[in-house]
Amino acid sequence: MTWLLLTLHVILIAGFGLRILLRRDMRPDVRLAWLLVIVLLPYVSCLLYYFFGEVALGRVPGRKRLNVREFCQSHGSNVAGNSACTLETYTDIPAQWQPAFRYASSINGFLPLPGQVAELMQDGDHARAQLVADMDAAQREINVLYYIWLEDETGTQVAQALIRAARRGVTCRAMVDGLGSRALVRSPLWRQMQQGGVHLSVALPINRPLTVMLTSRLDLRNHRKITLIDERITYIGSQNCADEAFRVKPRYAPWVDIMLRMQGPVVAQMQQTFASDWAQSPTLIAPPSTETARPSPHGFSAVAIAEGPTERPRATPQLVSCLLASARHEVVISTPYFVPDTTVLDALCAAALRGVSVTLILPARNDSWIVGAVSRSHYWRLLRAGVHIHEFRPGLLHAKTLCLDGAVSLIGSTNLDLRSFDLNFENNVLLHDEATTEAIRQRQQSYLRDSDVVTLEQVRATRWWKRIWDNLLGALSPLL
Known part of the structure; x- marks a missing residue:
């Protein structure tokens, strides 16, 4: 024996x-x-x-799960672009940033197109009010996808706006993540939307957890936050369909988010991202339109970026590394979850060491104690390289922003953590515009005013047992 x-x-x-x-x-x-x-x-x-241990998506019988590029090609889309017009589309982007935009374009095949306009929402309440107003003005189609959708004031108002739109003949599609919005899927509000004519779908459902565990992974999630209205308006940023009070984790409230309301050709690229997710749904409703929106003659250049397990591996850290390598003067980053891989960590240190002012804004209290410990395990190396670290006090800073040299911004749903890098479906926009970047930069400045500076002396004073604990979790972070 x-x-x-x-x-x-x-x-x-x-x-x-x-x-x-x-x-x-x-x-x-x-x-x-x-x-x-x-x-x-x-x-x-x-x-x-x-x-x-492995990134595996369960197969739907008789259907292959396509990535965004494959979906665009299979549907004959002209949004993804082609190599013949690539050089022409880069003429509005300075040479300093062309390598990063070329890399971003290579992820899904989307091109950085001119003619975009954007407005930064003042706060969560402003974003909700503007979004509901846009939905109430919709005439043809509304498509939304949220990782978390709660039955609070924001969630209820958005649901009611969709129902109103559906009843006046607007095609409305709503998709939620099976884990993040599991309470909504079982709620009366979900049934009201269904009865009101809204076409509903659940991304990566977990109603059969044993099957999911045997054929895929429970922690593969659709973390995207997409709102599309009449093929001309999209909202991009970090805000879920939930109040700032975020009642599922009230002790960390308020949840501090950032949202851009955008118009222009990037809307069609985001529409393709939504359509590729909707195509995995068992629903029989026709896919959304993917017509290219009319560009503004005075707009800026931007490109949508969709990342996830079906896309190119390591796309996000490589893109961030390209952006950091292109910066000459200043980099300011905010992220709630900081669990970088060696690519991002080395790029941050390298930028600071060559004289770029690199500022990192993280929440002082993280809703994930593991992430908080892993983040702290990197403080010593970052501070020694010259990176400025600030911890935001009033609530959980959930905004995911990256501003470079006052000219380029990356904004969306992606955190600087291994989960966003490898496991989550994410959506972002990379844009070149001084005015929009300045607006985001001013928002980052407001975060800094409510933050405490982390110094090398403070890190040195960390108790030995806490340092061991943080470093142990940091060593295990590739598995988290």
Whole structure:
């Protein structure tokens, strides 16, 4: 019996170890971390690897899950663009930023097009009021996708606006993530939308968790926040369909978000992103239109970016690295969840070391204690390189922003963490416009006024046991 158990033990460890060593898509640090935990905690870690070790989307019988580029190609879309017009579309973007925009364009095939206009919403209440007003003015089509949709004031008002639009003949589609909006899917509000004529769908449903765990992963989520109205207006930013009070986690409130209301050709690119998600739905309603919106003659250049498990691996950290390498004077970043990989961490340090003013704004209290610890494990290295770190006090800073040299901004749903890099479906916009970047930069400045500076002396004074704890979680961050 002893020899049998020993043989089974060796087969188990060897089998999972070989699987990890044979994979071509795994980063070296992730591979090493998995091998280490499988040796130290063989049975638990083998089980965890089976459920969470690989990015695998469950297959829908008879249908392949397409990425955004494949979806555009299969539907003959002219939004993705082609190589013949690539050089022409870059003429409005200074040479300093062309490499980063070229990389962004390579992710989905979308081109950075001129003719965009944008308005920064003042706060969550302003964003909700403007969004509902736009929905009430809609004449043809409304498409929304939210990771979290709550039955609070914001969630109810948006749902009622969709119902009103559907009753006057507007085609309305609403999609939510199966985990983030699981309470809404079981709520009377969801049924009211369905009865009111809104076409509903759940992205990555978890109503059969055992099936999901055996064929995919429970933690693969659609984290996108997309609102599209009449093929001419889109909202881009970090705000879910929920109040700032965020009643599911009230002790961290207010949730501080940022939203841009945009018009121009980027709307069609975002529409393609939504359509690619909607195409995975079992619903029979026709896909949304993907006509290109009319550009503004005085607008700026921007490109939509869709990331996720079906897209190119490591696209987000590589894009951030390109942007940081292009910066000459200033970089300001806000993110609620900071769990960088080596690509982003090295790029931040390299930018600071060559004289760029790099500022990182993080929440002082994080709703994930693990993320908070991992973030702190990087403070010493960042501060030594010259990065300025600030911790936001009043609530959870949920805004995901990146401003460079007062000219370029990246804004959307993506956090600077490994979950956004590898597991979540995300949507962002990269834009070149001094006025819009200045508006976002001023919002970042308001965050800084409510933040405390983190100094190297404070990090040095961290108690030894806390430093061990933070560094231990930091070492395990590739698996988190």
